[in-house]
Amino acid sequence: MNRNDHETLAETGPGTVMGALLRRYWTPAVLSTELEAGGAPVRVRLLGEDLVAIRNTEGKPGLFGERCAHRGASLYFGKNDNCKLRCLYHGWQYDLDGNCVEQPNEPPSSQFKDKVKQKAYPCIERNGVVWTYMGPREKQPLLPDLEYLTLPESHVHVAKRIQHCHFTQGLEGDIDSSHLGFLHGHAISLPDSPMPGTAARLGQGAPKFEVKLTPGGLVQATCRTVDDAQDYWRVGQWFFPGFTTIPPRGGDAPMHGHSWTPMEDGTSWVFTFSLHPNRPLLEEEHRRMSEATNFHAHLMPGSFEPRANKANGYAAEGFENEKQPWMRIKYFQDQDIGMTESMGPLYDRTQENLGNSDLVVTRMRRRLIEAARDFARGIEPPAQNPADYRLRPVSMLLPKDAMWFDAVTERMDARPETWRESV
Numbered sequence: 177m178n179r180n181d182h183e184t185l186a187e188t189g190p191g192t193v194m195g196a197l198l199r200r201y202w203t204p205a206v207l208s209t210e211l212e213a214g215g216a217p218v219r220v221r222l223l224g225e226d227l228v229a230i231r232n233t234e235g236k237p238g239l240f241g242e243r244c245a246h247r248g249a250s251l252y253f254g255k256n257d258n259c260k261l262r263c264l265y266h267g268w269q270y271d272l273d274g275n276c277v278e279q280p281n282e283p284p285s286s287q288f289k290d291k292v293k294q295k296a297y298p299c300i301e302r303n304g305v306v307w308t309y310m311g312p313r314e315k316q317p318l319l320p321d322l323e324y325l326t327l328p329e330s331h332v333h334v335a336k337r338i339q340h341c342h343f344t345q346g347l348e349g350d351i352d353s354s355h356l357g358f359l360h361g362h363a364i365s366l367p368d369s370p371m372p373g374t375a376a377r378l379g380q381g382a383p384k385f386e387v388k389l390t391p392g393g394l395v396q397a398t399c400r401t402v403d404d405a406q407d408y409w410r411v412g413q414w415f416f417p418g419f420t421t422i423p424p425r426g427g428d429a430p431m432h433g434h435s436w437t438p439m440e441d442g443t444s445w446v447f448t449f450s451l452h453p454n455r456p457l458l459e460e461e462h463r464r465m466s467e468a469t470n471f472h473a474h475l476m477p478g479s480f481e482p483r484a485n486k487a488n489g490y491a492a493e494g495f496e497n498e499k500q501p502w503m504r505i506k507y508f509q510d511q512d513i514g515m516t517e518s519m520g521p522l523y524d525r526t527q528e529n530l531g532n533s534d535l536v537v538t539r540m541r542r543r544l545i546e547a548a549r550d551f552a553r554g555i556e557p558p559a560q561n562p563a564d565y566r567l568r569p570v571s572m573l574l575p576k577d578a579m580w581f582d583a584v585t586e587r588m589d590a591r592p593e594t595w596r597e598s599v
């Protein structure tokens with residue numbers, strides 16, 4: 177990657193080319209459980225901006241710029257009452273749209289408040305997450321039809337964590353299927369009679385990769401040989417700008433997806449969504465997910481920082497004294513976090529040596545960079561239609577001569593009736 181491309185991809189703050197593109201999409205902002213009606217404001221940093229989230233006394237979520245439009249006092253200390261947020265310093269009061277509705281320190285006859293606008297972003301709450309849109313109001317798209325946004329809340333489990341690296345660096349781990357057998361191989365012991373997919377995905381280091389560009393982003397597929405007649409295909413998606421799906425592991429198990437959003441360039445918010453397209457998640461599944469040793473990372477109490485982290489070498493409890501550092505990283509998610517954080521917060525992509533196995537990563541980067549540059553030239557961003565997101569991941573066995581994309585199209589179509597158990 178040349179220096180210019182690296183910088184375009186890397187910089188996401190206000191006023192940057194990529195930052196402008198990212199602001200044209202809805203993004204998860206906070207978990208519903210973080211906000212209490214009429215309760216404490218919560219600080220949120222998103223896309224290099226300091227924000228404050230509240231739930232007003234009517235239960236509606238709101239997201240404000242942290243600095244008061246008057247003279248910049250922090251609205252974190254604001255009073256959340258009467259369905260609005262009031263700055264503690266001079267009492268200016270704002271509604272959820274950022275309209276200034278009261279200025280108690282101005283003369284009663286003054287119309288000044290009508291000219292003042294507080295930075296405020298629209299919010300939609302769905303299935304345990306408050307989403308926001310940080311772009312121009314007149315361009316606000318509908319919420320994307322990501323499957324976990326279209327299902328009943330009972331079918332979805334959500335969690336969030338901080339990851340200390342660029343959002344693309346982390347999300348590339350989701351679409352880079354060639355690390356499965358290596359990085360995760362030692363975390364999984366094969367059962368005596370493994371499903372054919374499990375055996376294939378752990379047994380073969382150099383699978384075949386395919387990519388198909390879609391209006392929402394891309395579909396990526398990895399093909400591994402099972403026997404003379406069949407191949408095992410793992411198919412997942414990347415959607416603009418930071419949404420990934422993880423191909424299912426087999427049987428009736430829930431599926432997973434991630435949303436990656438820059439907190440700033442070298443730190444990201446990761447929202448993890450687990451879902452089952454046609455049944456509520458079981459108590460046992462919720463419990464496993466919140467106890468979180470695999471797909472959902474274990475968190476430090478009272479924070480969104482994973483318990484296995486850079487400071488402790490991503491070591492799992494009880495494995496701190498294993499001889500080599502890699503042996504201490506026991507769990508799936510910790511392995512991914514460990515590898516993508518170990519590159520540093522923002523790896524210099526001009527230093528990489530990309531091979532055939534990096535096909536999906538390079539196509540994803542290329543699409544993001546081109547979309548950002550096109551947008552800077554006045555071309556509208558891709559994936560503005562909710563239906564562009566209506567695809568789900570699939571893993572299945574296919575005959576050797578199958579046309580993979582045609583063969584998975586129906587099952588990828590994210591409707592409850594098209595879901596099938598995976599292998």
Ligand code: FES
Pocket residue numbers: 244245246247248249263264265266267268
């Ligand atoms: S700084 Fe907020 S009202 Fe004055």
Ligand SMILES: [Fe+2]
Pocket residue numbers: 349355356359360512
């Ligand atoms: Fe991984």
